[in-house]
Amino acid sequence: MSKTYKVKKVIVKTEYKVLAVLLIILAGGLVLLPKYEKNSGIKPETFLLNIMSTERYVTTDQIADKIIKQDPNLLLIDVRKKEKFDAFSLPNAVNIPLADVLSSDSEAYLNQDSFDVVLYSNDNCYSDQAWQLCNRVGYKHIYVLKGGVNEWFNTIINPQEPKSTESELTFKQYDFRKAAGMYFGVGNTASTTTKVKPKKVIKLSKKKKKVAEGGC
């Protein structure tokens, strides 16, 4: 009885040893594994798809409309330098210079779910790059203002009057831009003094009255 027990004990002990050695060898094998290359953020394939898509662009008309309607979900972010931002910026915009896009302070603005963030710069090159960085890190709900502030001035602040042969849609768009421009503080820009047409004299006098009242 005791003999067999001893034999069993020896067997058990050797089995333990074998198992231990086996596990140690396996653990040693881990050292030989190639270095695991891991992507932080999104994969290059997804990134490429996102770059190719133009969904990120919003037009100045859309933004003007949203500002006027006081869309609570809209958050404008200016990625230009601080001096430029101080000199001129779109209404209620926040300044995050391109260099600070990935800093921890700006993460609160960019990495969230409650706002549609619209990035803008003078053109849409730097804002695009800011967008690409944000997209790379995995931030969502981020858009780019197509054409940037230059386009804003071309369309909203100083829209070109369409030719008489152009479609009704263009005229409607022009009217909207004109009205939006007034909303953003443009009275009658220098280029639109031609608006004073002899035909509209009556209308003009009406307008004048209103303005005079406001002026007084």
Next chain:
Amino acid sequence: MKELEKTKRISFSAVIIILAVLIGLLNFKKPRNVFKKDKDLTLKHIVSQDFIITSKDLDSKSNEQMAFIDVRNGFEYNKGHLKNAKNIYTANLLEEANKTYLKKLEDKNKTIVLYASKPNKASGAWMLLTQMGYKNVKILCVQTNYINNKFSVSDYPLEIPKYDFAAYMKKATSTNDDATTKKVAPKKSY
């Protein structure tokens, strides 16, 4: 008896662990494309603006050091392109053949110069390649057009404000008053 049961259990679990490790090893798949560079490094490039090549640099540096990549689509490329430029459409950048081509250029210590119809159309490709660890990738800061059967290249400075925004706004709001006074004048004449 108890001891034996214990060993049974242990050997059973050991077998399971070994199986799990084996399955893990067999299923181990290397991702085909990896962003090697830390994202902040790319930001350094952006801030220091060292990724830009203007048409002036084209003349000064020897063209042999540069390998031009046209990232527009094949149709645009066939209409006209820079001399010695190779066409790799942005969407095809991650194809094996193109990756090996770029790798070869890198091994030859060449500067990979990307261009498209406008610099910001090449910036996505630039961002992708730099973040994947390619060195010496630059953007040619030009606007390329196809006018009158000719491929033309013109400088395209980045992010230049078209107006002095602050001054323009000041003027725009102040002309408001001028306009009203102008309007007053015709009424008086009536």
